[in-house]
Amino acid sequence: MTLNLVPFVSVERMMQLVLHLGVERVLCDLAAEIEADFRRWPAFDKTPRVASHSDVGVIELMPTSDGETYGFKYVNGHPSNMKKGLQTVTAFGLLADVATGYPLLLSEMTILTALRTAATSAMAAKWLAPAGATSMALIGNGAQAEFQALGFKAVCGITEVRLYDIDPEATAKCVTNLAGSGLRVVACGSPEAAIEGAQIITTVTADKQYATILTDNMVGAGVHINAVGGDCPGKTELHRDILLRSGIFVEYPDQTRIEGEIQQLPADHPVTELWQVIAGQTPGRTDARQITLFDSVGFAIEDFSALRYILAKARQTGHFDNLDMIADPDDPRDLYGMLLRAACRP
Amino acid sequence: MTLNLVPFVSVERMMQLVLHLGVERVLCDLAAEIEADFRRWPAFDKTPRVASHSDVGVIELMPTSDGETYGFKYVNGHPSNMKKGLQTVTAFGLLADVATGYPLLLSEMTILTALRTAATSAMAAKWLAPAGATSMALIGNGAQAEFQALGFKAVCGITEVRLYDIDPEATAKCVTNLAGSGLRVVACGSPEAAIEGAQIITTVTADKQYATILTDNMVGAGVHINAVGGDCPGKTELHRDILLRSGIFVEYPDQTRIEGEIQQLPADHPVTELWQVIAGQTPGRTDARQITLFDSVGFAIEDFSALRYILAKARQTGHFDNLDMIADPDDPRDLYGMLLRAACRP
Numbered sequence: 001m002t003l004n005l006v007p008f009v010s011v012e013r014m015m016q017l018v019l020h021l022g023v024e025r026v027l028c029d030l031a032a033e034i035e036a037d038f039r040r041w042p043a044f045d046k047t048p049r050v051a052s053h054s055d056v057g058v059i060e061l062m063p064t065s066d067g068e069t070y071g072f073k074y075v076n077g078h079p080s081n082m083k084k085g086l087q088t089v090t091a092f093g094l095l096a097d098v099a100t101g102y103p104l105l106l107s108e109m110t111i112l113t114a115l116r117t118a119a120t121s122a123m124a125a126k127w128l129a130p131a132g133a134t135s136m137a138l139i140g141n142g143a144q145a146e147f148q149a150l151g152f153k154a155v156c157g158i159t160e161v162r163l164y165d166i167d168p169e170a171t172a173k174c175v176t177n178l179a180g181s182g183l184r185v186v187a188c189g190s191p192e193a194a195i196e197g198a199q200i201i202t203t204v205t206a207d208k209q210y211a212t213i214l215t216d217n218m219v220g221a222g223v224h225i226n227a228v229g230g231d232c233p234g235k236t237e238l239h240r241d242i243l244l245r246s247g248i249f250v251e252y253p254d255q256t257r258i259e260g261e262i263q264q265l266p267a268d269h270p271v272t273e274l275w276q277v278i279a280g281q282t283p284g285r286t287d288a289r290q291i292t293l294f295d296s297v298g299f300a301i302e303d304f305s306a307l308r309y310i311l312a313k314a315r316q317t318g319h320f321d322n323l324d325m326i327a328d329p330d331d332p333r334d335l336y337g338m339l340l341r342a343a344c345r346p
Numbered sequence: 347m348t349l350n351l352v353p354f355v356s357v358e359r360m361m362q363l364v365l366h367l368g369v370e371r372v373l374c375d376l377a378a379e380i381e382a383d384f385r386r387w388p389a390f391d392k393t394p395r396v397a398s399h400s401d402v403g404v405i406e407l408m409p410t411s412d413g414e415t416y417g418f419k420y421v422n423g424h425p426s427n428m429k430k431g432l433q434t435v436t437a438f439g440l441l442a443d444v445a446t447g448y449p450l451l452l453s454e455m456t457i458l459t460a461l462r463t464a465a466t467s468a469m470a471a472k473w474l475a476p477a478g479a480t481s482m483a484l485i486g487n488g489a490q491a492e493f494q495a496l497g498f499k500a501v502c503g504i505t506e507v508r509l510y511d512i513d514p515e516a517t518a519k520c521v522t523n524l525a526g527s528g529l530r531v532v533a534c535g536s537p538e539a540a541i542e543g544a545q546i547i548t549t550v551t552a553d554k555q556y557a558t559i560l561t562d563n564m565v566g567a568g569v570h571i572n573a574v575g576g577d578c579p580g581k582t583e584l585h586r587d588i589l590l591r592s593g594i595f596v597e598y599p600d601q602t603r604i605e606g607e608i609q610q611l612p613a614d615h616p617v618t619e620l621w622q623v624i625a626g627q628t629p630g631r632t633d634a635r636q637i638t639l640f641d642s643v644g645f646a647i648e649d650f651s652a653l654r655y656i657l658a659k660a661r662q663t664g665h666f667d668n669l670d671m672i673a674d675p676d677d678p679r680d681l682y683g684m685l686l687r688a689a690c691r692p
Contacts, residue, residue: 004357008669010669010670010671011350011670011671011672011673011674012670012688015684015685015688016688018685019685019688019689023685045398047396050393050396050407050409052391052409052411052416052444054411054413054444054445056444056445057446057447058447059409059411059416059442059444059447061396061407061409061418063396063398063405063407065398065400065405067400070398070405072407072420074418074440074442074449076442076446076447076448077447078445078446078447081446081447081678082678082679084446085678086446086448086678087672087673087674087675087678087681088678090447090448090449090672090673092449092671092672094420096405096420096422098398098400098402098403098405099400099402099403099424100403100422100424100427100430100432101403101404101405101422101423101424101427101436102422102432102436103420103436103438108670108671108672108673110672110673110681111673111681111685114681114682141679142679143675143678143679143680143681143682144681145682146682146683147681147682170679173677173679173680173683176683177680177682177683177686323354323356323669324356324357324358324454325356325357325438325454326357326433326436326438326454326456327357327433327436327454327456327457328357328433329433329489331519332427332428332431332432332433332434332489333428333487333488333489333516333519334489334519334523335433335456335457335460335489335490335493336460336489336491336492336493336523337492337519337522337523338361339361339364339365339369339457340523342358342361342362342365343365
């Protein structure tokens with residue numbers, strides 16, 4: 001065993017790995033992994049992410065541990081990046097062995113975050129959406145959109161997506177990318193048109209400001225709302241009145257009350273933790289006319305599940321490189337000697 | 347500019363870089379960089395590190411930002427690793443651009459942490475040790491020891507180090523490695539012998555438990571104590587009575603009260619923040635007979651200074667590689683399209 005080498009999944013390797021397995025299979029596998037980890041929720045160390053805010057964005061560290069494996073993600077959110085030709089969200093992550101503290105995996109997570117966010121949304125909808133849902137409105141057609149569409153197809157059996165974005169070019173990109181996916185793809189000229197007949201409404205816009213993508217009169221009885229875009233202080237997508245009519249499900253209340261749609265509500269407004277629904281401790285949707293809302297902000301355990309999956313698949317397929325990241329002197333106390341001896345090498 | 351590539355300083359590259367510049371020059375440069383950043387202390391976002399503790403060790407994330415650049419370090423502390431042939435402490439770190447959230451540098455930090463810890467200790471002693479100090483006791487002769495010795499030589503003009511370790515092999519390793527350094531190196535058979543005539547006492551042992559490396563009667567008037575090894579809850583090196591006789595200087599009180607020697611004292615015991623001494627806001631050593639104690643636990647700003655230094659030197663010397671860590675689609679909203687197009691490549 002070479003102690004100094006850490007398996008590294010680069011962007012290129014991640015694409016190879018995902019294409020090798022198939023996007024929909026990865027989304028299904030991730031949904032299953034995340035669900036399994038949500039079921040054992042109390043086993044994890046949980047802490048709200050550690051955020052460093054600036055005028056233009058945020059940089060966050062999201063750590064967790066199940067006592068055997070430790071994981072964290074570095075992720076930024078900079079809505080104005082798009083205008084500069086940069087990603088709004090970029091990320092990478094690490095797994096480490098709790099027993100030794102040695103890293104087990106370093107991985108790109110820009111692509112992986114898109115996959116795990118969609119897988120989490122679809123997994124939540126499996127528990128919360130009305131029975132027999134086949135049509136989803138997808139409002140916001142940016143970098144996350146196709147992953148959401150394919151996640152809901154693969155995990156929930158959605159057959160139609162109804163697209164809307166304030167920028168028609170984003171919608172056109174999405175239509176092109178989803179051609180041949182097996183989904184019926186409908187480009188719509190307004191949010192109202194997009195939600196027509198949809199049993200699931202996904203909002204995944206990126207403005208860092210209080211926005212109102214959905215107003216109260218747009219949301220009918222019985223729908224499931226998958227609110228993905230409101231994920232930091234000052235950034236929301238839904239009108240407050242919708243929240244007051246909905247059964248609200250969240251990942252980790254301490255974090256969601258700061259970052260999610262419910263930052264618009266009093267701190268004691270009742271919410272249900274999604275893991276409790278999955279663990280059978282509390283009901284999910286209570287009747288066919290209830291509006292269910294998954295107020296998704298993304299939580300460290302989802303990244304942990306995704307990184308563990310990628311480590312297993314990378315090992316199986318060989319889609320990784322080795323990174324010389326950990327100093328490994330012959331005698332662990334002789335770090336300086338290792339440096340001295342390096343000077344003598346040709 | 348290739349957006350997806352992040353400069354990476356591997357262990358091998360770090361050794362090349364340090365040997366190219368020279369260890370003592372790097373220690374002097376780092377001490378100057380750290381001192382400059384301590385002088386502008388209020389400019390930094392500061393937070394106690396985010397620690398995940400287990401029975402055998404700890405994994406920590408240490409973030410900070412000066413509003414332009416963001417940095418964090420991943421570091422573990424596992425005292426029992428040594429018996430398994432592993433490093434007690436391994437680390438890596440990252441710098442990112444606050445304006446975009448994009449990483450600027452990924453670097454090994456096992457070697458760099460040893461260098462920055464020694465540089466910080468020596469920088470503190472420059473401000474606190476008695477005038478004309480030439481001899482230092484060095485108790486604990488593990489991975490950090492030679493770096494401390496060379497840091498105090500380069501920054502403070504120490505000419506003699508007096509070594510003691512409960513394991514004579516560790517001392518012997520240190521003697522060998524420091525031969526030819528220009529230091530007078532004295533191997534001692536007891537801590538009492540080591541501190542004989544020394545104006546500076548450095549303790550850098552690794553047990554994760556309350557230990558008493560120094561007892562009260564061993565410490566005479568006027569010495570400077572550089573307490574490096576006590577750096578997490580339950581891990582201390584000095585008898586409480588020494589603390590009560592000393593002027594205590596710390597990096598960041600919120601963190602040191604949890605992790606440093608002063609965890610043995612009431613939470614309101616007066617301490618001085620080292621940066622205030624450097625910024626001229628408060629005196630350091632007040633008289634020749636005062637015992638000064640630098641209760642060092644390591645703080646994120648020191649890693650930030652070290653990473654910025656390494657980034658500059660890596661760029662100057664070319665001692666880095668490029669890592670394909672950030673997804674960079676032609677259209678930032680078209681992350682999925684990038685994946686689709688990768689499938690079409692040969």
